[in-house]
Amino acid sequence: MMKLGFIGTGNMATAMMGGILANGLAKADEVIGADPSEAGRNRVQEKYGIHVTDDNKTAAGQADILVLSVKPQFYADVIEGIKDVITDRHLIITIAPGKTLAWVEEQFGKPVKIIRTMPNTPAMVGEGMTAVCKNKYVTEEEMEEALKILGSFGKAEVIPECLMDAVVSVSGSSPAYVFVLIEAMADAAVSGGMPRAQAYKFAAQAVMGSAKMVLETGKHPAELKDMVCSPAGTTIEAVRVLEERGFRSAVIEAMKICEEISKSL
Numbered sequence: 001m002m003k004l005g006f007i008g009t010g011n012m013a014t015a016m017m018g019g020i021l022a023n024g025l026a027k028a029d030e031v032i033g034a035d036p037s038e039a040g041r042n043r044v045q046e047k048y049g050i051h052v053t054d055d056n057k058t059a060a061g062q063a064d065i066l067v068l069s070v071k072p073q074f075y076a077d078v079i080e081g082i083k084d085v086i087t088d089r090h091l092i093i094t095i096a097p098g099k100t101l102a103w104v105e106e107q108f109g110k111p112v113k114i115i116r117t118m119p120n121t122p123a124m125v126g127e128g129m130t131a132v133c134k135n136k137y138v139t140e141e142e143m144e145e146a147l148k149i150l151g152s153f154g155k156a157e158v159i160p161e162c163l164m165d166a167v168v169s170v171s172g173s174s175p176a177y178v179f180v181l182i183e184a185m186a187d188a189a190v191s192g193g194m195p196r197a198q199a200y201k202f203a204a205q206a207v208m209g210s211a212k213m214v215l216e217t218g219k220h221p222a223e224l225k226d227m228v229c230s231p232a233g234t235t236i237e238a239v240r241v242l243e244e245r246g247f248r249s250a251v252i253e254a255m256k257i258c259e260e261i262s263k264s265l
């Protein structure tokens with residue numbers, strides 16, 4: 001059985017581990033997480049019963065598949081610290097924005113199997129969306145294995161590497177915009193008299209249902225919008241105000257900045 005390692009046991013690693021363990025793609029005993037933070041280590045150990053260490057090299061040495069789940073700013077140092085124990089047995093999975101396959105390979109300074117991904121936090125509830133691409137050393141069989149693992153916490157799809165920065169914007173970071181939208185919708189409902197907890201539930205369920213309609217009906221989002229807008233009704237007036245306030249362009253401009261920052265990391 002393959003051993004799975006995580007360098008960094010923060011938000012994203014925790015989310016990924018949850019799906020992997022729940023779907024039996026690895027047993028807790030076959031997973032090791034390294035993190036300098038004791039609180040971080042304790043959290044995943046208590047939650048999942050996996051092995052933990054404060055030494056990245058130990059985790060890297062034991063793992064066959066190794067996820068680099070630290071912030072992009074730490075990538076260079078982390079790779080420098082583990083590269084001596086990385087062999088052709090290892091499959092490295094990256095999850096950081098901006099870090100290209102070529103850049104990661106250069107940091108290792110030798111041929112290394114690398115799969116570059118961009119997951120998102122809905123992985124925590126099994127509804128992640130992960131984009132995946134690989135370098136030339138990864139075989140199709142290894143890619144299939146990685147897709148099984150990445151698919152255990154949501155959807156995983158192979159994309160050309162040139163789309164990765166757009167992916168950061170459309171699915172990596174986008175849960176944050178949606179949470180802002182849900183919070184704003186709930187604020188309005190509270191202002192209309194609804195208790196706050198109930199307002200979050202109504203707003204979130206409406207967002208989830210709308211997303212499901214896009215995914216399951218195959219209809220254009222504009223057609224689905226038109227189905228909600230009755231003539232002289234309530235919705236079209238709300239849409240009018242959103243357009244007047246630049247809702248669409250605010251979303252697009254925010255996402256373009258997100259993409260630019262990703263490219264610059």
Ligand SMILES: NC(=O)C1=CN([C@@H]2O[C@H](COP(=O)(O)OP(=O)(O)OC[C@H]3O[C@@H](n4cnc5c(N)ncnc54)[C@H](OP(=O)(O)O)[C@@H]3O)[C@@H](O)[C@H]2O)C=CC1
Pocket residue numbers: 007008009010011012013034035036037040056068069070071072074077078095096097118119120121172173
């Ligand atoms: N959160 C998200 O929505 C998404 C994040 N990502 C990417 O995933 C990666 C991890 O992000 P996220 O989980 O949110 O970040 P977190 O800060 O939650 O987790 C990172 C963990 O790594 C630890 N750490 C710091 N330095 C080292 C080191 N040298 N060796 C080992 N561990 C270290 C941190 O400890 P300490 O806290 O003590 O510094 C922390 O526990 C980033 O590259 C991010 O861009 C990708 C998609 C979505």
Ligand SMILES: O=C(O)[C@@H]1CCC=N1
Pocket residue numbers: 097168172173
């Ligand atoms: O904000 C970030 O940089 C990371 C990448 C995608 C989501 N969170």
